Amino acid sequence: MKDLSAKPANSGKFLDRYRTADGAERASVTLTRPDTLWFNTGTLCNIACAHCYIESSPTNDALVYLTADEVADYLDQIKERGWPVREIGFTGGEPFMNPDMPDMARLALQRGYEVLILTNAMQPMMRPRMREALTALQRDFGDRLTLRISLDHFDPARHDDERGDGSFDRSLAGMTWLRDAGIRMTVAARRMWEDSDAATRAGFAAFFTRHGFAIDAEDPAQTVIFPEMDLGTEVPEITTACWGILDISPETVMCASSRMVVKRRGAETPSVVACTLLPYEPEFDLGATLAEAEGKVHLNHPHCAKFCVLGGASCSG
Incomplete structure (x- = not known):
């Protein structure tokens, strides 16, 4: 029987942006080398995975579709701010649910960026219009376009446990089409x-x-291969002393090199958030512009510790 008197994982932690539960100075990360700008194209997805970290589904539109015009505005801001961005990434939800996905990718490719699109390679990507657009993008830009396929496991049964019966075979069909079309693929x-x-x-x-x-x-x-992000797991808070204890530089943490643009349902304009893993947390919303998004990020969330800093390490002692 579950002990109802037990404290939940991380009870008392991650409450103060600047101080850990024991009063130590919380670690922060400065945007030192903006290499990637992500766009969340919307949280709508054709499937509902068992452990989706942003709860994407066929009904969740908490983050609404971005438009090509909105993406173009942020591409202009990259140039204005002089960010040395190499890559534009698109994630969701399922990006190919967004009707502007081909136009958004083309805008970024035309400006000389590499483009990475995260997809499950299922029905939204396989619609004739999307296949025609991908074929044209590959023809015009070659391997500067990459699709990263979400394939949770090489065993179909394990993958389907997470994503639903038959999902492995549908993703495999999409990957086979991409292979035959000569479109560059990676896997997550x-x-x-x-x-x-x-x-x-x-x-x-x-x-x-x-x-x-x-x-x-x-x-x-x-x-x-991403670690599972379970908020029920106890993780330590990251203090400024942890960098030396772990022999890790803050410049290696994801928020030193990237930001993500989202648009929340009901909002007039998109926002820039510190991390692809935290699109809903108000504390990690940095403002509407890239200029506002250049501020420090304090590592005040379990994902900051488990996913981005520790990777199985410990900063005790």
């Missing part, structure tokens, strides 16, 4: 099961070989 998987990193990569390597996918399972940039 999850560390939700007991497999070691080596076993997971070996399983994906066999899967890629079997299907003729030109994806390197050993390259973390081509086969990304």
